[in-house]
Amino acid sequence: MFLKLYFIALPIFFAIDLLWLGLVAKSFYAKQLGHLMKTNINWPAGIIFYLLFLIGLVLFVIVPAVEKKSVFSAVIMGGLFGFFAYATYDLTNLATLKNWPLTVSIVDMLWGTILAASVSTITYLVATKIGL
Numbered sequence: 324m325f326l327k328l329y330f331i332a333l334p335i336f337f338a339i340d341l342l343w344l345g346l347v348a349k350s351f352y353a354k355q356l357g358h359l360m361k362t363n364i365n366w367p368a369g370i371i372f373y374l375l376f377l378i379g380l381v382l383f384v385i386v387p388a389v390e391k392k393s394v395f396s397a398v399i400m401g402g403l404f405g406f407f408a409y410a411t412y413d414l415t416n417l418a419t420l421k422n423w424p425l426t427v428s429i430v431d432m433l434w435g436t437i438l439a440a441s442v443s444t445i446t447y448l449v450a451t452k453i454g455l
Contacts, residue, residue: 327455329381332446336377342436348434354412355427359420376444380404384443389450397447398440405439406432 344352353360384404388397413428 324389324455325381325386328385328446329377332377332381332385332442334439335440335445335449336373336380338361339441340373343434343438348430352427355424359423376408379408380439380443381446384439385446385450388443388447389455392451392452394444394447397443400441402436402440404443405435405437407440411428411437413430 333349378399383399384400388394388400409432410451416423417425
């Protein structure tokens, strides 16, 4: 079941996050972090993050939600997973990097919460719809 759920979640995660990063919040991050941003994205590092994050999301959130047959669990635990994962990154940056904007940490932690809750919920709904 893990692999099936993983491959359902993968395009959902990419679509939602790339929409956020590529359209919705692109100018926000450029304005806030332009001085830190590379001109060329390190795609392997980004892809590895996505793949690893999704392993955790599926393993710790989506599989248990499907097994419990609980969309509530998918929403709440997905949101918490995203919050803690993004808080780890953002609060570490806030603590250790010179001129890291507090606004970026707040927005990014909210985004991680919304993203993981959304991916978990949509994946759960698709999985239950197809009988997993």
